[in-house]
Amino acid sequence: MGDEAVEHALSVFKYGLMAGLLVGAALVVWRRRLLLGIGLGALAIAAAGLYGAGSIAVQRVIAIADTVGTQGTLIEHIAERGTDSKGRTTVSRVPLVEYTAADGRKLRVKGLGGSAPGKRPGDAVAVRYSPDDPARARVDDFQNMWGIVIAFCVFSLLPLLVGLFFTRMALRFRGLPGA
Known part of the structure; x- marks a missing residue:
């Protein structure tokens, strides 16, 4: 359950951030449209972040459909x-979790830092793995499965709100120079 979608989403967000800044700066400098520049620049950044959230969510749903769930055991928390x-x-x-694949092999997977905080060694932990490659696994909790999607949504919320506010203001005052 690789994170190619996360790497792709981060790249899109990086380029969306640059595009948003360039669009905003261009509108401010060349067209003298401060409010519209801020608004459309922020909306470009938000769109890139929301695209990232959506693409990761779709990848996770597809990946989950092709995995098998099993109960693992927390071995220890590694620093x-x-x-x-x-x-x-x-x-x-x-958390370091040991699980048994369908072929009988005992394998281990590490979760994200801070996940399984209330668990102690020996406690059961849900794991999802690919039947084709049981070593490709992920701890099956909210943070490990959906945390990055929520992070992209949260980081896109502020630019979205700023973009909507300033674009609305620009449309309201569109006749004023420098607005």
């Missing part, structure tokens, strides 16, 4: 270290 954008070291607790 994973990373570095944030400012160079600081961060630590997150990642």
Whole structure:
């Protein structure tokens, strides 16, 4: 259950962000339309984010249809270290879950940091895996399955609201220079 759709959505969002900024700047500088520039630029950014959310959601629904659910067992929470954008070291607790595939093999999958917070080693954890490749698995909880979709929606909400507000204002005052 790879994350090619997430990588694609992030690329689209990155280019949507650049396009939104360019469209907004072009309208502000060349056409002297500040409100319309802000509005349409923000709407372009929101559209890219909502496209990302939708494409990931569709991919997840298709991926879920081709998987098998099983009960795994939480082995432990692993401390994973990373570095944030400012160079600081961060630590997150990642659940390590063992599950048994239909062919009898015992496999392990890591969840996202912070998922399964109330679980202890030995507790049951739902897992989904591909019957064609049982090593391709994902912890079957809301954060691991749908968290990225919600994140894209949340990050698109502010640009959407800003875009709607400023575009409406631009249409209302469209006759004023620099508006």
